[in-house]
Amino acid sequence: MTLRIAEIFGPTVQGEGILIGEPTVFVRAGGCDYRCAWCDSLHAVDSAYRDTWVPMTPEAIMAEVRRLSGGQPLTVSISGGNPAIQDFAPVIAIGQEEGYRFALETQGSIAQDWFAGLDTLVLSPKPPSSGHRTDWLKFDRCLAAAERAGQTVMKIVIFDKTDLAYARAAHDRHPQLPLFLQPGNPEVDPQSPVDLDQTTARLRWLIDETVGKGWLTPRILPQLHVLIWGNQRGV
Numbered sequence: 001m002t003l004r005i006a007e008i009f010g011p012t013v014q015g016e017g018i019l020i021g022e023p024t025v026f027v028r029a030g031g032c033d034y035r036c037a038w039c040d041s042l043h044a045v046d047s048a049y050r051d052t053w054v055p056m057t058p059e060a061i062m063a064e065v066r067r068l069s070g071g072q073p074l075t076v077s078i079s080g081g082n083p084a085i086q087d088f089a090p091v092i093a094i095g096q097e098e099g100y101r102f103a104l105e106t107q108g109s110i111a112q113d114w115f116a117g118l119d120t121l122v123l124s125p126k127p128p129s130s131g132h133r134t135d136w137l138k139f140d141r142c143l144a145a146a147e148r149a150g151q152t153v154m155k156i157v158i159f160d161k162t163d164l165a166y167a168r169a170a171h172d173r174h175p176q177l178p179l180f181l182q183p184g185n186p187e188v189d190p191q192s193p194v195d196l197d198q199t200t201a202r203l204r205w206l207i208d209e210t211v212g213k214g215w216l217t218p219r220i221l222p223q224l225h226v227l228i229w230g231n232q233r234g235v
């Protein structure tokens with residue numbers, strides 16, 4: 001069997017959510033069932049890039065992870081696209097045998113039995129600004145599939161007050177899930193520099209609108225890699 005892989009890179013640091021700052025190798029799967037208005041990974045989503053996605057066996061994926069990490073077991077971050085479209089169970093099985101840990105991020109639209117073997121599942125439902133509507137039944141199926149996973153958390157990107165209201169409602173549905181919020185990044189062109197003043201202003205706004213207004217539950221984080229590398233790919 002092979003999986004469609006858009007890119008494998010690292011080691012770098014995880015730039016978002018509960019594993020922020022953790023050394024990791026990224027495995028980015030090609031293909032997504034969503035098309036968010038502000039997607040920053042179109043090269044792993046848009047079928048125009050399909051020719052650049054490489055079919056790789058689980059053994060070949062882990063061989064590349066091993067090469068990049070110098071054989072040192074670390075956290076492998078599986079992202080996309082939506083990696084839940086494909087079967088990553090054999091990759092996880094081979095890697096965990098060697099001491100690698102696996103984190104996977106998905107919007108929660110497709111549940112897979114193999115979520116149970118993950119060390120970290122990041123469910124990142126997309127708020128209204130994405131142009132998508134969350135199917136919470138499907139999200140709940142993902143949650144149930146990950147019941148035996150190491151940890152499951154929720155991360156939501158916030159662009160405006162409507163997204164914030166959505167995040168509050170999502171938290172009310174699933175108060176048991178640690179919640180991470182990050183300001184959305186509208187500057188997704190990898191060729192254009194990121195305006196750091198605007199980036200920090202969006203972070204300040206999000207802190208004002210949450211902590212500043214007495215909502216103390218979520219953790220508010222920047223996208224660390226955007227602060228360091230802008231929208232550059234493969235870092």
Ligand code: SF4
Pocket residue numbers: 032033034035036038039040041042045080081082107126
């Ligand atoms: Fe892009 Fe993620 Fe939305 Fe898919 S779910 S289109 S990868 S932002």
